[in-house]
Amino acid sequence: MSWIFSGEKPIYTQLVERLQLRIVTGEYPPGARLSSVRDLAAEAAVNPNTMQRALAELENMGLVYSQRTSGRFVTEDGAKIAALREQLGREKVRRFLAEMRELGYRRAEAAALLETEEEEA
């Protein structure tokens, strides 16, 4: 999998987002051991110190934890992962609503469109 980065944001915040997504979708299941910083950095083709910073950020958020000798693991706290999923979902909805507003849609109109689109799909 290639990790493509956009110019405007720092790489480490983009790495945090990417890794969060992998945790929420279960690509990295609860309790799973993460690859080493070096391997993750090589996979993403980013600087190892930047990857280290992103992982430290995830650790601060309580999404991963370190075990001194055996490496880094995804949290086993399902509630925490569910909360993250909801938070990411909210962010996406907020972005969607903002874009619809730009197109001149009121909230109710946007919701109606969302309904019909779902039915068609």
Added chain:
Amino acid sequence: MSTILECSGLTKRYGSVYALNGADLTLETGRIVGLLGPNGSGKTTLIKLANGLLTPTSGTLTIDGAAPGKETRAKVAYLPDADYLPDWMTLRDLTGMFRDFYGDFDPVKAREMFSSLGLDEKERLKALSKGNREKTQLVLTMSRAAKLYLLDEPIGGVDPAARDYILRTIIGNYSENGTVLLSTHLIADVENVLDEVVFLKQGQVLLHENADALREERGKSVDAIFREVFAC
């Protein structure tokens, strides 16, 4: 964190032209640093001074506390911007030569990289394309366990797929004891790999900052910032 390379008031003059004009720069160990600047800004001159291939007109440059010389050459792996290896030799001959020259050279690593890049060790250097010659030189340089890697335009002549491989090699090779200084014009390709960027302008250090902090501060990629700073 210790200092691996330090320049102070570093100046190199050719006749009336200043290739470097009072450059001050300190690089710590364990960093991947991009040396960026337009043509003629002094990148290659700085790298050659660090190798002891040139002597400064004034100012000082030290590697791990010592002036460039026999002792520092054992710690520095240098990739020049031009072909420099005897082209009648095969890749296997060259691997043997590097093993004899450098105590920190790892022939197994070199062989692995040759094979990943599809380079045949039985081939003579002169039979290779320009891009493959560049890859060969880079493999030999990166197969050393040096304290400082000085890479002058390491990805300029190679295809995008090999470029990715080379950048991954640099990341994979990264250690807390090694510093990589690489000069390039292909900023967009390398910026995600860099810890720090150094902008050289007319022989002086215009900027030296953490790459991600710079992006955060200016809300732009390093590539975009470079284009702004050096707009013609």
